[in-house]
Amino acid sequence: MNLARIDLNLLVYLDVLLREKSVTKAANHLGITQPAMSNGLRRLRDMFGDPLLVRTSEGMTATARAVELQPLIRTVLTEIDQVVQPREEFDAATTKRVFRIMASDYAESALIPAVLKRIRDEAPGVILDVLTPSDVSFLDVEQGRVDMAINRFDKIPQSFHQRTIWEDSFSCLLSVHNPLVYDFTLDAYLNANHIWVSKTGFGVGVGVNPKDVQRLGWVDEALAKLDKKRNISVFTRHYQVAMLLSQQRDLIATLPSRAAQLMLDNPNLVIKEPPFPIPPFELKMAWSPLLQNNSDHRWLRRLITQTADAPEELEIRARD
Known part of the structure; x- marks a missing residue:
């Protein structure tokens, strides 16, 4: 095959097609018309002598040849992108980036x-x-x-x-009026009411199952290793909300220490070290x-x- 006769734009088309598994979605992503993308797929099939994407009951499915090509195409495009990057250094003082x-x-x-x-x-x-x-x-x-x-x-x-970026430990936030301030033992912690807070990873979240300890995160996994379980009254995905709710007299929020320290100047809250070991995280x-x-x-x-x-x-x- 004569390399000079290859349209490198077709490799971009193929990269997007193999990710989107849809001619329409790939066309929208690249800002071209659907007929133009369909024509590109036809040319790609001619180039590689393979259908690449075939229609099945589950939609467009990549062929074995396409699966083999996908990581190679991604590597080629990454290297090309690095070659064509402008060599001018970034000017932070004037950029509008x-x-x-x-x-x-x-x-x-x-x-x-x-x-x-x-x-x-x-x-x-x-x-x-x-x-x-x-x-x-x-x-x-x-x-x-x-x-x-x-x-x-x-x-x-x-x-x-x-x-x-950093490694962080865990701290507990509770109201200055919470009676546990002066008796913050493990038994007292377990008998209290708690605020659960977490949102990691990507994508839309789903409801939490309080019985699924393995999916509740670091705090509850650490307690499970002690064969203990806390009473969770509120589930939230927002640390600011958890910190506000912890001002209520009967609630405790156990959260990363750097987040808890944002409340150092709040006269309504006290920061306590958890009465049991929780592994740090990154x-x-x-x-x-x-x-x-x-x-x-x-x-x-x-x-x-x-x-x-x-x-x-x-x-x-x-x-x-």
């Missing part, structure tokens, strides 16, 4: 205010678009539509780049290999890392 960051509620509360303050100091023209995990899919990050995902990840695609940022060598993305990653490495700056700016 929009950065889209998916951040968990925990990260949005504990990290993003300090990151935004630093952005305003160094790059006043930058616009920050903060998305929730329910707004984003792994595909959005992989394709570079979202610049960064900041969360606690159980699993992420192997192709993603990632870096640990907050990470993850991004697409398509953005690895992008100069403005390198600047963003550096800024986030430097902000996270300055705890005194985080504390001061979080209170601003």
Whole structure:
């Protein structure tokens, strides 16, 4: 096959087609008409001598040849993208760049205010678009539509780049009027009423089953290892809500320490160390290999890392 006769745009078409499994969706993603995408698929079939996508009862399904090609096409396009990236360095002082960051509620509360303050100091023209995990899919990050995902990840695609932002422990928030302030033992903790808070991963969340300890997270798994279980009265996915609810006299919120410390100046709340061991966890940022060598993305990653490495700056700016 003569390489000069190959239309590299067809490889882009194939990459999107194999992800979307739909001519219509692929056309919408690339901003072309459906007939143009159908024509592209016909040319791809001629190029590879294979139907690539066939219609089945479950929709368009990739052939064995297409499954074999998918990771190879993704690698080729990633390398081409790196080759054609402009070599000009990112000018933070003058850019009007929009950065889209998916951040968990925990990260949005504990990290993003300090990151935004630093952005305003160094790059006043930058616009920050903060998305929730329910707004984003792994595909959005992989394709570079979202610049960064900041969360606690159980699993992420192997192709993603990632870096640990920090390690955090857990703390308990309770009202100054809660009688347990002066008797914060494990038995007292177990007899109290609790606020559960968590939202990790991607996609739209579903209701929690209070009996499914394995899906309740770090706190309840730590208790299960002691053959103990707490009484959960409220389930929420928002750390700010959990912190507000913990001001009620009979409720306790057990949450990451960096989130709890945002309430240091609240006279209605007391921060206590949990009366049992809870393993620490890591907050990470993850991004697409398509953005690895992008100069403005390198600047963003550096800024986030430097902000996270300055705890005194985080504390001061979080209170601003």
